Amino acid sequence: MAEEYDERKIDHLIQNVSEDELSDLAELFKVFGDSTRIKILYDLFQGEKNVTEICDDLEMNQSAISHQLKILKTSKLIKSRRDGKAMYYSLADDHVKVIIAMGKEHVEE
Amino acid sequence: MAEEYDERKIDHLIQNVSEDELSDLAELFKVFGDSTRIKILYDLFQGEKNVTEICDDLEMNQSAISHQLKILKTSKLIKSRRDGKAMYYSLADDHVKVIIAMGKEHVEE
DNA sequence: CGCTCATATGAATATATTATCATATGTTTT
DNA sequence: AAAACATATGATAATATATTCATATGAGCG
Numbered sequence: 001m002a003e004e005y006d007e008r009k010i011d012h013l014i015q016n017v018s019e020d021e022l023s024d025l026a027e028l029f030k031v032f033g034d035s036t037r038i039k040i041l042y043d044l045f046q047g048e049k050n051v052t053e054i055c056d057d058l059e060m061n062q063s064a065i066s067h068q069l070k071i072l073k074t075s076k077l078i079k080s081r082r083d084g085k086a087m088y089y090s091l092a093d094d095h096v097k098v099i100i101a102m103g104k105e106h107v108e109e
Numbered sequence: 110m111a112e113e114y115d116e117r118k119i120d121h122l123i124q125n126v127s128e129d130e131l132s133d134l135a136e137l138f139k140v141f142g143d144s145t146r147i148k149i150l151y152d153l154f155q156g157e158k159n160v161t162e163i164c165d166d167l168e169m170n171q172s173a174i175s176h177q178l179k180i181l182k183t184s185k186l187i188k189s190r191r192d193g194k195a196m197y198y199s200l201a202d203d204h205v206k207v208i209i210a211m212g213k214e215h216v217e218e
Numbered sequence: 219c220g221c222t223c224a225t226a227t228g229a230a231t232a233t234a235t236t237a238t239c240a241t242a243t244g245t246t247t248t
Numbered sequence: 249a250a251a252a253c254a255t256a257t258g259a260t261a262a263t264a265t266a267t268t269c270a271t272a273t274g275a276g277c278g
């Protein structure tokens with residue numbers, strides 16, 4: 001993450017949005033708006049993990065985790081790689097961290 | 110918005126989260142995760158507006174808007190001020206813009 | 219090849235959420 | 249004070265969502 005975000009850049013980003021883009025935005029935030037998925041993302045802040053490890057960390061049912069991983073993957077927030085029987089998941093890019101960090105900053109106030 | 114967000118700051122922000130904070134975070138993002146609410150926030154990027162104006166802009170039922178305004182207010186994303194019969198709403202702080210801008214950047218890729 | 223381990227998927231149920239309708243509250247005007 | 253206007257609120261119905269259970273797929277191993 002080399003970039004920094006200043007006021008000018010923020011204002012530029014929020015301009016010119018179509019109805020469709022607003023829907024996509026809401027869809028994206030909806031993905032962040034679930035405790036299980038936030039926990040998974042936080043878990044992956046530690047680095048790549050496979051499904052079993054995530055289940056152990058969150059103390060949750062494997063099926064529930066797989067379902068949520070799929071949603072995160074579809075939203076391109078995480079990516080996956082197979083290694084033998086295991087499927088390893090990791091964060092797709094740094095936006096995830098920035099978005100969550102901004103959310104955290106708001107919540108903490 | 111005087112602040113800038115660099116990698117060090119982001120990494121610091123995402124550390125040390127309790128289970129409760131993760132729930133609060135998910136709750137916050139859930140608020141962003143609805144088209145109507147995102148549209149309202151976008152509408153308020155233009156500045157303070159009253160309920161009737163927001164209804165007109167979004168072409169939506171007053172009751173639906175009021176219900177969503179309440180959710181946004183409870184989450185401290187917007188604030189309100191009464192002027193005669195009208196109630197004026199505006200963004201509570203700059204986090205809203207930053208969070209949405211980051212979301213938009215992700216969606217656009 | 220059959221077995222076991224790891225993960226994915228489909229169906230079903232339980233729960234949450236949104237918009238609408240009807241109505242209440244609060245403010246100004248006449 | 250009654251009427252008109254602006255907003256809020258409660259209940260309901262329709263829809264969406266998450267988890268669970270059962271089972272399928274896929275990979276390595278004896």
